Amino acid sequence: xxQKIQLTVDAVVFGYDAGDISVLLVKRKYEPFKDAWxxxxxxxxxxxxxxxxxxxxxxxxxxxxxxxxxQLYTFGEPGRDPRGRVISIAYFGLVKPNAFxxxxxxxxxxxxxFPIKELPKLAFxxxxxxxxxxxxxxxxxxxxxxxxxxxxxxFPFSDLEKLYxxxxxxxxxxxxxxxxxxxxxxxxxxxxxxxxxxxxxxxxFSFNRKRYFQLKKxxxxxxx
Amino acid sequence: xxQKIQLTVDAVVFGYDAGDISVLLVKRKYEPFKDAWxxxxxxxxxxxxxxxxxxxxxxxxxxxxxxxxxQLYTFGEPGRDPRGRVISIAYFGLVKPNAFxxxxxxxxxxxxxFPIKELPKLAFxxxxxxxxxxxxxxxxxxxxxxxxxxxxxxFPFSDLEKLYxxxxxxxxxxxxxxxxxxxxxxxxxxxxxxxxxxxxxxxxFSFNRKRYFQLKKxxxxxxx
DNA sequence: GCAAAAGTGTTCCGCATACACCCATGC
DNA sequence: GCATGGGTGTATGCGGAACACTTTTGC
Numbered sequence: 001x002x003q004k005i006q007l008t009v010d011a012v013v014f015g016y017d018a019g020d021i022s023v024l025l026v027k028r029k030y031e032p033f034k035d036a037w038x039x040x041x042x043x044x045x046x047x048x049x050x051x052x053x054x055x056x057x058x059x060x061x062x063x064x065x066x067x068x069x070x071q072l073y074t075f076g077e078p079g080r081d082p083r084g085r086v087i088s089i090a091y092f093g094l095v096k097p098n099a100f101x102x103x104x105x106x107x108x109x110x111x112x113x114f115p116i117k118e119l120p121k122l123a124f125x126x127x128x129x130x131x132x133x134x135x136x137x138x139x140x141x142x143x144x145x146x147x148x149x150x151x152x153x154x155f156p157f158s159d160l161e162k163l164y165x166x167x168x169x170x171x172x173x174x175x176x177x178x179x180x181x182x183x184x185x186x187x188x189x190x191x192x193x194x195x196x197x198x199x200x201x202x203x204x205f206s207f208n209r210k211r212y213f214q215l216k217k218x219x220x221x222x223x224x
Numbered sequence: 225x226x227q228k229i230q231l232t233v234d235a236v237v238f239g240y241d242a243g244d245i246s247v248l249l250v251k252r253k254y255e256p257f258k259d260a261w262x263x264x265x266x267x268x269x270x271x272x273x274x275x276x277x278x279x280x281x282x283x284x285x286x287x288x289x290x291x292x293x294x295q296l297y298t299f300g301e302p303g304r305d306p307r308g309r310v311i312s313i314a315y316f317g318l319v320k321p322n323a324f325x326x327x328x329x330x331x332x333x334x335x336x337x338f339p340i341k342e343l344p345k346l347a348f349x350x351x352x353x354x355x356x357x358x359x360x361x362x363x364x365x366x367x368x369x370x371x372x373x374x375x376x377x378x379f380p381f382s383d384l385e386k387l388y389x390x391x392x393x394x395x396x397x398x399x400x401x402x403x404x405x406x407x408x409x410x411x412x413x414x415x416x417x418x419x420x421x422x423x424x425x426x427x428x429f430s431f432n433r434k435r436y437f438q439l440k441k442x443x444x445x446x447x448x
Numbered sequence: 449g450c451a452a453a454a455g456t457g458t459t460c461c462g463c464a465t466a467c468a469c470c471c472a473t474g475c
Numbered sequence: 476g477c478a479t480g481g482g483t484g485t486a487t488g489c490g491g492a493a494c495a496c497t498t499t500t501g502c
Contacts, residue, residue: 074298078271087311178482197474200472201472203481221445398455398456399494400492400493421452422451422501423452447491
């Protein structure tokens with residue numbers, strides 16, 4: 001069975017920083033779509049696993065090393081890539097954006113975070129891939145806890161609240177939200193406070209790792 | 225970029241009949257895994273879409289034409305196929321098993337339905353693919369209605385109840401279940417009854433197509 | 449008349465929702 | 476002392492969960 005089919009991986013990596021959800025993009029160095037923005041990604045090598053391929057491409061093109069990656073969807077319409085029949089397996093990742101200094105190499109001229117409401121035009125069918133990933137991100141929130149991968153190790157409660165408000169794109173009642181999260185027992189309150197600017201200083205919290213991953217596995221029904 | 229990577233699709237097709245959930249398997253005609261049972265599937269042609277490839281393979285190997293198919297997951301571990309680097313995009317399907325006469329051809333010696341609790345040993349990593357699909361099937365039930373693709377056009381309410389009980393692998397309180405389904409307004413009660421064997425004859429119901437697909441789109445939170 | 453399956457209502461409790469005021473700090 | 480953001484409690488209503496008896500048929 002002779003096939004002229006090629007295989008790539010692409011990554012939609014979301015970050016959250018100061019009230020903005022951003023996505024990691026690279027500016028392409030070569031044709032096709034030279035100089036256009038695209039999702040980081042590239043060809044799978046013959047002897048590497050798909051996960052390894054994504055991690056390698058991400059690392060090469062952006063300098064980001066990621067701890068949370070999951071497979072999103074496989075895009076294989078004939079015609080989606082002008083180079084021929086190219087199937088792309090898309091991955092979905094979460095990361096703290098300020099944990100890395102972006103550093104482009106190989107196929108990328110540069111790498112940058114873009115707030116998801118201010119995306120440039122994307123190469124290939126990457127807009128479709130991005131939309132699929134965003135939908136997944138918004139969906140995940142309803143059946144498992146979210147935040148560990150996106151927030152700092154220690155954070156004030158309002159950070160988590162803002163993250164959820166941003167993801168759901170609506171306001172959240174702070175008291176009910178706190179009640180819900182507290183009932184999940186997924187946060188540890190630390191004996192520390194921060195005050196940034198005016199206002200009462202906030203207690204710091206951290207995710208209880210064990211409980212967090214237990215909830216992810218079990219699934220929760222989260223209605224805010 | 226020279227790659228020696230090949231692409232296949234595989235389908236996990238579930239059927240429901242008389243209280244049993246079954247899956248469609250084919251007996252392989254050629255090496256590797258000659259004479260072993262496997263999921264229907266095969267190589268993707270260069271100019272066909274992935275969906276078309278699954279539908280074609282299913283039709284060739286089993287005679288089943290399917291109306292509900294969704295992409296499940298892509299399996300790409302090096303070493304999963306003795307023929308070399310073969311990536312498989314797995315699909316997930318639902319069908320009424322008695323709507324088709326099974327008919328094997330091309331790569332399959334024969335095709336058969338197997339109750340999911342009595343699976344034979346499967347070729348390649350198909351057991352893993354099957355497990356993934358089963359988990360998806362059980363998960364779907366909690367966020368969207370299910371049954372339209374699996375039940376006859378007209379069916380007694382108890383069929384739907386049995387389907388859910390089987391999928392969830394536990395008993396269901398009939399009254400609460402009826403209340404829940406009724407509140408969704410997804411069933412139309414017909415002015416017909418059937419009696420099979422002893423017992424009071426049952427009213428027949430059918431899914432309200434429009435409402436059913438609307439609920440699928442919106443998502444429901446279904447807790448029985 | 450009895451075995452088998454269909455059909456039907458009520459009570460209780462937990463959780464989601466709505467809602468407003470006081471507290472600690474910086475300037 | 477005032478502006479800013481952090482922190483907290485109560486009342487209401489809806490929906491999920493538990494639970495048992497009557498009805499209609501075949502034999």
